Amino acid sequence: MVNTVSVTWSGGKIGEYLFYLFIFFLPWQTRWIVWDPALNGGVWEYGRVSLYGWDIILILLLLLSWPGVVGVVKDWQRVVPQLKNQKSEIKMFFSPLVIFLLLVALGFCSTLWAPSSVLVLYWGLRLLEAGALWLLFRALQPKLELVWLSLAASGVVQGLWGSWQFLSQNTFSNKWLGVAEHSLAQPGTSVVLTSAGRWLRAYGGQVHPNVLGGLLVITSLATVWLYLGRKGSLAKPYQSYLLLAGLVVQTAGLFFSFSRGAWLALLLALAVWWLLHQQHRRALCLPVVVTLATLVFLGYQFWEPTVGRLFGSGQLEQQSLDDRVGEVGESTTLLHTVWWRGVGLGNYTAALYDAQPKLSSYLYQPVHNLFALVLTELGVAGLGLLLWLLWLYVSGPSLRYDLVFLVPVLTVALLDHYWWTSASMLLLGVVALSLPPPQPPPPPTA
Numbered sequence: 001m002v003n004t005v006s007v008t009w010s011g012g013k014i015g016e017y018l019f020y021l022f023i024f025f026l027p028w029q030t031r032w033i034v035w036d037p038a039l040n041g042g043v044w045e046y047g048r049v050s051l052y053g054w055d056i057i058l059i060l061l062l063l064l065s066w067p068g069v070v071g072v073v074k075d076w077q078r079v080v081p082q083l084k085n086q087k088s089e090i091k092m093f094f095s096p097l098v099i100f101l102l103l104v105a106l107g108f109c110s111t112l113w114a115p116s117s118v119l120v121l122y123w124g125l126r127l128l129e130a131g132a133l134w135l136l137f138r139a140l141q142p143k144l145e146l147v148w149l150s151l152a153a154s155g156v157v158q159g160l161w162g163s164w165q166f167l168s169q170n171t172f173s174n175k176w177l178g179v180a181e182h183s184l185a186q187p188g189t190s191v192v193l194t195s196a197g198r199w200l201r202a203y204g205g206q207v208h209p210n211v212l213g214g215l216l217v218i219t220s221l222a223t224v225w226l227y228l229g230r231k232g233s234l235a236k237p238y239q240s241y242l243l244l245a246g247l248v249v250q251t252a253g254l255f256f257s258f259s260r261g262a263w264l265a266l267l268l269a270l271a272v273w274w275l276l277h278q279q280h281r282r283a284l285c286l287p288v289v290v291t292l293a294t295l296v297f298l299g300y301q302f303w304e305p306t307v308g309r310l311f312g313s314g315q316l317e318q319q320s321l322d323d324r325v326g327e328v329g330e331s332t333t334l335l336h337t338v339w340w341r342g343v344g345l346g347n348y349t350a351a352l353y354d355a356q357p358k359l360s361s362y363l364y365q366p367v368h369n370l371f372a373l374v375l376t377e378l379g380v381a382g383l384g385l386l387l388w389l390l391w392l393y394v395s396g397p398s399l400r401y402d403l404v405f406l407v408p409v410l411t412v413a414l415l416d417h418y419w420w421t422s423a424s425m426l427l428l429g430v431v432a433l434s435l436p437p438p439q440p441p442p443p444p445t446a
Contacts, residue, residue, distance in 0.1 A: 015065040016140050022057045023150035023431065026424055027158055027215050029178030029205055035118060039353055042361025045207060046349040046421060049122045052178075054424070055129075062132060068139030069132070096392045100131055103385040106378055107345035114344020115351055123346030126423055130430045137434045144435065145229055148222040151431075155219025156246045159253030162202030162212050166256035169200045179205055188362035192258055192305040193316040199305045202256035211418050211425060213262025216254040217408045218432050221269055223247045224287045225404075228280060244290050251294040258309045261415035265408035266291070272407050327367040330355075331376045342379035351376075370413035370420050393433065405432040 035049035062069065104127045111120040165171050173181040182189045184198050190209045192199040201209035204216075227243040254262055270288055274281060299306045312321055334343055334351050343351035349364040367373050375383040394406070409429055413419055419429045 016142050018061050019140050019142050020146050020150045022054055024154045025054045026428055027154050031178050039361040039364055044361055065139050069135045096389055099385055099388050106382050110344040114347040115354055116347055119346035120344050130426055133427055133430050134434055148226040151219045151222035152226055152246055155216055155250045158204040159250040162204035162253035162256050166202040192309050194304045194308050196304055201258045209257040210259045210416050211422055213254050213257035213259025214412050216250050217262050217266045220250045227287055228283050247290055248294050251291050255298045261412050265411040268411055269408045273404050324368050331367040331372050334376050340379050342377045345377055348377055366417040366421050368416050370417055373417050373420055
């Protein structure tokens with residue numbers, strides 16, 4: 001992972017605490033829908049242009065922190081991976097900043113051939129926003145413990161919300177929270193179908209249960225990091241108990257999302273953590289046991305929907321698997337003649353509508369694989385630039401720590417698309433992959 005740089009500027013503390021507030025509110029979907037086109041008379045979520053509440057916080061952050069961000073950019077050669085025995089021009093060419101800007105430029109260029117130039121401009125700005133957040137992280141150098149705490153607190157709220165939705169089998173709409181009502185009888189609502197009936201999956205405050213699951217994977221891991229930091233410190237015991245209680249709440253919310261990709265991502269992340277960090281194992285035992293016990297207990301209590309979701313034995317589960325296979329075919333068809341340039345940034349569903357104009361609006365879904373989606377939207381060059389960025393990331397010196405968050409992000413990326421199609425999750429992914437390597441937890445006190 002890249003190193004941070006030291007930049008001195010006024011107003012840093014205000015910006016730092018505003019950053020923690022931004023992290024807390026990032027999962028919230030409060031927004032002003034600036035442009036709301038429809039497809040065949042129905043809602044077209046992937047065609048909307050929105051301004052979120054946390055966008056305003058981030059704009060304020062950038063205005064306050066601009067001197068620090070400029071300082072990072074000016075000193076960028078200390079941020080890029082160091083390549084020995086290479087000229088400075090080669091270093092610049094390999095820098096993640098330059099590769100990222102090439103990716104963004106390619107996205108903006110796709111307005112020349114995309115079905116919707118509005119969506120290209122919107123998602124191009126979203127990518128620039130993600131890059132600005134990456135620079136902001138380095139300019140502010142926030143306290144890692146407070147970043148984790150902000151993530152954990154937000155995750156607890158979403159976990160409680162999602163648990164209530166599943167246990168009550170009820171949701172509500174609220175424009176100020178940016179949430180819609182999801183009825184069991186409404187087409188497009190995510191449910192698990194069993195012999196006992198239809199089970200509403202937990203949405204929390206997100207647009208889809210899978211998004212809730214991915215969010216709670218990241219916040220749960222942040223909670224475990226926070227627990228490890230407190231475990232061997234002089235912190236009072238009740239703080240560790242509160243963190244474990246928060247972990248139970250988040251794990252429950254994750255379970256009730258019935259997101260198989262998120263379940264797998266969390267288990268893989270904990271397994272990687274256990275295998276690669278021997279110095280953490282003693283302190284890691286209790287969070288791992290608490291997480292697994294919560295999953296097993298809830299799986300036992302809700303055995304029928306759990307088995308149906310895990311093994312795809314129900315009609316809806318089989319249809320879901322068939323839809324995923326069908327999406328790969330749709331992606332291949334869209335790429336048939338434009339594989340070299342793609343259909344345009346943010347334009348997958350718009351291009352799909354042009355190819356199949358008579359479907360119900362909720363059936364226009366991106367392919368559930370981030371890399372296939374990027375290939376379809378930005379062509380071979382776009383996918384190559386994204387993979388190059390990932391290679392620069394994994395070649396960093398702190399890979400053992402990075403893998404704790406990288407493994408779940410990549411796991412979900414192979415099974416879903418929301419790191420690319422959800423504005424808040426795009427930025428959450430940047431936060432997760434921008435975290436500097438933490439110090440090993442101190443030994444437990446006597």
